[in-house]
Amino acid sequence: MKVCVIGTGYVGLVSGVCFAEIGNTVFCVDKDKDKIELLKAGKVPIYEEGLAELIKKNIKNGNLVFHTDTSSGIKESDIIFICVGTPPLPSGKPNLSAIDEVAKLIGQSINGYKIILNKSTVPIGTAKRIKKIIKENQNDGNKNYDFDIVSNPEFLKEGEAVKDAFFPERIVIGSESKKAIEIMKKLYEPIINQDFGYAVNNTNKRDKVPILLTDSTSAELIKYASNAFLATKISFVNEIANICERVGANILDVTYGMGLDSRIGSRFMKAGIGWGGSCFPKDVRALSYTTEEYGSPASILNAVIQVNNYQIFKVVQKAMDMLGIIDDKIIGVLGLSFKPNTNDTREAPSVIIINKFLELGAEVRVYDPIVKEYPENMDKGAIMSASPYRAVKGANLMVLVTEWSEFYDLDFKKVKSLMANCNILDGRNILDRQKLQKMGFKYAGIGY
Numbered sequence: 551m552k553v554c555v556i557g558t559g560y561v562g563l564v565s566g567v568c569f570a571e572i573g574n575t576v577f578c579v580d581k582d583k584d585k586i587e588l589l590k591a592g593k594v595p596i597y598e599e600g601l602a603e604l605i606k607k608n609i610k611n612g613n614l615v616f617h618t619d620t621s622s623g624i625k626e627s628d629i630i631f632i633c634v635g636t637p638p639l640p641s642g643k644p645n646l647s648a649i650d651e652v653a654k655l656i657g658q659s660i661n662g663y664k665i666i667l668n669k670s671t672v673p674i675g676t677a678k679r680i681k682k683i684i685k686e687n688q689n690d691g692n693k694n695y696d697f698d699i700v701s702n703p704e705f706l707k708e709g710e711a712v713k714d715a716f717f718p719e720r721i722v723i724g725s726e727s728k729k730a731i732e733i734m735k736k737l738y739e740p741i742i743n744q745d746f747g748y749a750v751n752n753t754n755k756r757d758k759v760p761i762l763l764t765d766s767t768s769a770e771l772i773k774y775a776s777n778a779f780l781a782t783k784i785s786f787v788n789e790i791a792n793i794c795e796r797v798g799a800n801i802l803d804v805t806y807g808m809g810l811d812s813r814i815g816s817r818f819m820k821a822g823i824g825w826g827g828s829c830f831p832k833d834v835r836a837l838s839y840t841t842e843e844y845g846s847p848a849s850i851l852n853a854v855i856q857v858n859n860y861q862i863f864k865v866v867q868k869a870m871d872m873l874g875i876i877d878d879k880i881i882g883v884l885g886l887s888f889k890p891n892t893n894d895t896r897e898a899p900s901v902i903i904i905n906k907f908l909e910l911g912a913e914v915r916v917y918d919p920i921v922k923e924y925p926e927n928m929d930k931g932a933i934m935s936a937s938p939y940r941a942v943k944g945a946n947l948m949v950l951v952t953e954w955s956e957f958y959d960l961d962f963k964k965v966k967s968l969m970a971n972c973n974i975l976d977g978r979n980i981l982d983r984q985k986l987q988k989m990g991f992k993y994a995g996i997g998y
């Protein structure tokens with residue numbers, strides 16, 4: 551099929567490449583000229599395993615075309631994917647101006663039956679809003695052309711996005727149109743049946759993927775509710791971690807014991823510095839906003855946010871416990887991205903923690919294996935270091951904020967010889983506490 555993907559962010563790029571790889575012709579369009587030029591040259595602005603290779607391969611075989619002319623992309627395609635951003639406004643309400651702009655353009659450009667597919671995470675009711683805007687913008691020349699709206703939320707995780715696109719755990723299709731649902735089933739057929747050639751890390755998983763057919767509003771809510779539930783799991787575990795510290799229990803044993811109950815499960819149960827990223831903070835706030843807007847209490851959702859804010863602050867408090875006064879101390883921070891295997895620092899707890907250390911008068915040295923530029927909101931007073939060892943040289947405290955694999959096997963003899971004081975605050979509970987304590991480090995984790 552001919553597919554136009556509007557917006558080349560995480561969701562757009564990964565979905566576009568995936569549908570190109572399974573044999574469709576995909577036009578990836580973005581109004582950002584510089585970005586499109588980079589992509590045409592096979593250069594990928596985000597770090598995602600396997601993505602650059604797939605982009606190059608599909609540009610070469612003609613399945614993937616990048617350009618800036620959204621209108622012609624719409625005209626040439628049967629299915630239009632809307633993958634533009636919905637960043638939060640200060641109230642928590644998502645900003646839909648990019649979606650509205652695209653819907654307007656679709657209305658002006660439509661030249662035959664099309665499926666308009668929404669992959670962006672959008673507030674409840676957006677499918678209806680898009681339909682209205684498209685209709686309003688159809689003109690005398692094209693007002694007779696029919697179209698259907700489909701809500702097809704994306705569940706990919708950053709750092710594993712390519713794998714998630716090819717091997718999803720479910721496909722959710724929300725539409726009021728039987729015709730559109732049949733076309734969507736056809737588009738997704740290779741993914742549903744798992745009968746395409748692509749493999750990631752020798753993944754042999756070839757079970758059929760469940761497809762859920764529902765109305766567009768339910769599809770929109772499935773996405774928000776899933777992210778909010780996952781964030782709830784983490785906030786819950788973080789709250790239990792804080793109780794553990796008070797009563798002398800061990801969060802690692804507690805979560806392991808809880809997870810053995812299959813109704814609870816062992817995944818997404820890691821206590822730490824709190825959740826961040828481009829999705830959870832935005833989506834939990836948006837769902838809370840919508841819940842209250844429709845006159846329902848958002849008690850759990852608001853508590854989930856509150857616990858997370860406290861958790862980030864708790865890391866600073868722990869640093870104070872270890873250092874006494876922070877002023878004039880040197881703190882080496884390991885990790886900047888909101889989680890490993892991505893260069894994304896949007897709403898990363900690391901940034902809030904680093905800014906707070908600087909505000910309290912510390913000298914902060916930061917090392918991240920991939921992030922080499924200052925995140926937008928990070929105080930430029932922090933010093934970017936070229937290696938984890940440079941970051942901890944002369945430091946009074948090392949704070950591990952992102953569980954990058956290279957931090958698991960640091961040379962701690964070297965770390966010890968470099969640090970002014972052997973204090974380690976492990977914000978992800980990944981280091982071997984006993985070994986470090988034996989070596990003479992003062993170690994603090996989260997909840998044990």
Ligand code: UDX
Nearest residue numbers: 704705706707708818819820822825826827829888889
């Ligand atoms: C999330 C959802 O998982 C994905 O389905 C959705 O499409 C987008 O949002 P992502 O933002 O990439 O994906 O990150 P995820 O791996 O879910 O982690 C989110 C945050 O939770 C990170 O800050 C991570 O460090 C934190 N986390 C995760 C924990 O603190 N503990 C855990 O056990 C798991």
